Amino acid sequence: MGQKGRTTHRWWLRGQRPPGLCDQRFASAYLFAAVEPATGAEVALVLPTVSTEAMSCFLSELSARIAPDAHVALALDQAGWHASAALVVPSNITLVPLPPYSPELNPVERLWLYLRERYLSHRLLKDYNAVVDACCHAWTALTQEPGRIQSLTSYPWLPCVRS
Secondary structure, three states: OOOOOOOOOOOOOOOOOOOOOOOOOOOOOOOEEEEEOOOOOEEEEEEEOOOOHHHHHHHHHHHOOOOOOOOOEEEEOOOHHHOOOOOOOOOEEEEEEOOOOOHHHHHHHHHHHHHHHHHHOOOOOOHHHHHHHHHHHHHHHOOOOHHHHHHHOOOOOOOHHOO
């Protein structure tokens, strides 16, 4: 997420161009998140970079929020920082890599689209701190919409893979 936003579709009068803002600057922050589609439980961190260290930090935070008697299978794409040999994976988390080029299998991808379309498009953000604030506000707003995380992430095939 960042200053270089994107424009989205808007309803507007035929024959007229709708107003819309799109920034061309490049300050960015990265939202790491994990959700449980069945319950809507979520953990998210806004970090300044995507790297093995950032992913290890996120996994550590996720691990701390897991019940002591639980184990989490975390589905994720095959980004380099998700599969690095230097990645520190806590013992109560198992990483499940998805096939390459298959974002439709990753439930959290729909959350990114929703956040961009509903909260992060058509905005001008002053600097990096404004980007972080916008990401935090968008995530908080998403989590306060009852049932929204479940509706966006509950794929029909998920119950078939639960143990």
